[in-house]
Amino acid sequence: MGILKPALFTRRDALLDRLAQRHVYDLAIVGGGATGLGVALDAAARGFSVVLVESHDFAKGTSSRSTKLVHGGVRYLAQGNISLVREALHERTTLLSNAPHLAQPLAFIMPSYKWWETPFYGIGLKMYDALAGKAGLGATEFLSRAETLAALPTAQSDGLKGGVKYWDGQFDDARLALALARTAASHGALLVNYCRADDLLYEDGKIAGLKCVDTQSGRQYCINARCVVNAAGVWVDELRQKDGATSSLERRATPAMVAPSQGVHIVVDKEFLQADVGLMVPKTADGRVLFAVPWLGKVILGTTDTPRNDLDREPMPFKEEVDFILSESARYLRRAPSRSDVKSVWVGLRPLVKPQDDDGESTKGLSREHTVLVSRSGLVTVTGGKWTTYRAMAEDVLDKCVERGLLKPSPKGVTTHLKLVGAGDAGGKAHSICLAPGLHSYGSEQALVQSLPGADVLLCAGLTHAMVRFAARYEYAIKVEDVLARRSRLLFLDARLAGSLAAQVGEILLDETGINPEVAEFTALAEHYLTLPY
Numbered sequence: 001m002g003i004l005k006p007a008l009f010t011r012r013d014a015l016l017d018r019l020a021q022r023h024v025y026d027l028a029i030v031g032g033g034a035t036g037l038g039v040a041l042d043a044a045a046r047g048f049s050v051v052l053v054e055s056h057d058f059a060k061g062t063s064s065r066s067t068k069l070v071h072g073g074v075r076y077l078a079q080g081n082i083s084l085v086r087e088a089l090h091e092r093t094t095l096l097s098n099a100p101h102l103a104q105p106l107a108f109i110m111p112s113y114k115w116w117e118t119p120f121y122g123i124g125l126k127m128y129d130a131l132a133g134k135a136g137l138g139a140t141e142f143l144s145r146a147e148t149l150a151a152l153p154t155a156q157s158d159g160l161k162g163g164v165k166y167w168d169g170q171f172d173d174a175r176l177a178l179a180l181a182r183t184a185a186s187h188g189a190l191l192v193n194y195c196r197a198d199d200l201l202y203e204d205g206k207i208a209g210l211k212c213v214d215t216q217s218g219r220q221y222c223i224n225a226r227c228v229v230n231a232a233g234v235w236v237d238e239l240r241q242k243d244g245a246t247s248s249l250e251r252r253a254t255p256a257m258v259a260p261s262q263g264v265h266i267v268v269d270k271e272f273l274q275a276d277v278g279l280m281v282p283k284t285a286d287g288r289v290l291f292a293v294p295w296l297g298k299v300i301l302g303t304t305d306t307p308r309n310d311l312d313r314e315p316m317p318f319k320e321e322v323d324f325i326l327s328e329s330a331r332y333l334r335r336a337p338s339r340s341d342v343k344s345v346w347v348g349l350r351p352l353v354k355p356q357d358d359d360g361e362s363t364k365g366l367s368r369e370h371t372v373l374v375s376r377s378g379l380v381t382v383t384g385g386k387w388t389t390y391r392a393m394a395e396d397v398l399d400k401c402v403e404r405g406l407l408k409p410s411p412k413g414v415t416t417h418l419k420l421v422g423a424g425d426a427g428g429k430a431h432s433i434c435l436a437p438g439l440h441s442y443g444s445e446q447a448l449v450q451s452l453p454g455a456d457v458l459l460c461a462g463l464t465h466a467m468v469r470f471a472a473r474y475e476y477a478i479k480v481e482d483v484l485a486r487r488s489r490l491l492f493l494d495a496r497l498a499g500s501l502a503a504q505v506g507e508i509l510l511d512e513t514g515i516n517p518e519v520a521e522f523t524a525l526a527e528h529y530l531t532l533p534y
């Protein structure tokens, strides 16, 4: 069992002072999403010295834009990928147990409108239960039409035959990323956001560290490390190609490893679902999967799977994607959400791993599993996979580092029962993640949040001045976006409301950190999250 430690301050000048010290780290990690943070935690918990640099904010990339499901992947079962499902089901249990304030079980219902759907999908889901074994969260049930409508009162009732109820999990992705970062820090790791890895250091043709730049001041740092892990999500190829250009004997261009695929989510008010269960459509009119998930007091609708060639930090949804989500939702919900009901729209890029001879035009056949590659010079690149399996991915990465002699052998499994920051007993019953956010989102750190100035001064429901101060003091936040997009999730839930709070949040942050909180930039971003293509 992990021992819970007191919260650590995350003052930026202190973090940068540490970064400037001459030290040879065991591991330097590039990228502060689920993958990099998972590796940082596992390595730090094993006793390795670890530094992680993130070019933007922790979870600014794909890791704050997921569908928020902790899942075994029902659709991978349909594709016959049993090992992937089994691993994810195991990881689902681990995550729910190690961060119960941020990840919880959630029931889903597949409504049936054709007579064969209930038995067909029901049998598949019974197999899902069987694969989960002891890790199961509840037995799959066949529901009558009346039972389906009782659980999903806003489901389209015309032609409804019944439904199947099964269990998976849901989570707050960006707050989980923060919990991973802070837990890694409590085991000695140094993590710095707004610090971009620009180049690699070599000794005798082997990687010996990296060069990075504090994107706020422009100051450069050299980090010496025995092993460098490239966990930059869809952006891994930038560093791989730099490495290839330096170390390849043939001087050939390094082929891209990632084929990005875009997924769009739309958020609407909870009135559209009025349920504490998710709605899952296993096969839309064009054969895709669609979810309506109750999350933090709103409903997430999505997602899509559209190949993209660019790697924009804030990609725009395509018109067809928005039309698809709205029109399919209208088929399954009694009240159809329209464009004017959209509270926020956000887009994430999946780092799908392509075979080296792939043309990148279709993402359907690409691997949803993760890949770990080690280059000739020793750069360890990891990408692909999913949030749910971040812990297993981290173990695979460290195994590979040991296998290549980059790290000393060390026993794995140290994170299986390691509680994340905030997971301790907060007293009282755990609050559902379906419900609007509030103090309960802080788990066992609620008393610490309440001890800060402004604990009873609300910015809006569920967000106080003290929470902004907490984000600045303990959660690495320096910009308004850090607070309103990822410490609080308001940008993802209600972009207009988030935009209206930018100036007030900026004032508190400036008071805490003395760093420009970039208020105008956030106001523009909030507008972006409200913009739908026509």
Ligand SMILES: Cc1cc2nc3c(=O)[nH]c(=O)nc-3n(C[C@H](O)[C@H](O)[C@H](O)COP(=O)(O)OP(=O)(O)OC[C@H]3O[C@@H](n4cnc5c(N)ncnc54)[C@H](O)[C@@H]3O)c2cc1C
Pocket (backbone or CB within 6 Å): 030, 031, 032, 033, 034, 035, 036, 053, 054, 055, 056, 057, 058, 059, 060, 061, 062, 063, 064, 065, 066, 067, 068, 069, 070, 071, 195, 196, 197, 198, 231, 232, 233, 234, 235, 261, 262, 263, 264, 303, 304, 348, 349, 350, 351, 383, 384, 385, 386, 387, 388, 389
């Ligand atoms: C639409 C969608 C829905 C999804 N839904 C689910 C789901 O419900 N459940 C689930 O389990 N999984 C889901 N996933 C998958 C999951 O979100 C991803 O697998 C995971 O977030 C990838 O994490 P990552 O750390 O590899 O990438 P990222 O989160 O993108 O992290 C990479 C980080 O590297 C940083 N970086 C890049 N270049 C540099 C550099 N030079 N220096 C320093 N830092 C750098 C980036 O800023 C970024 O923060 C979903 C994915 C998408 C796209």
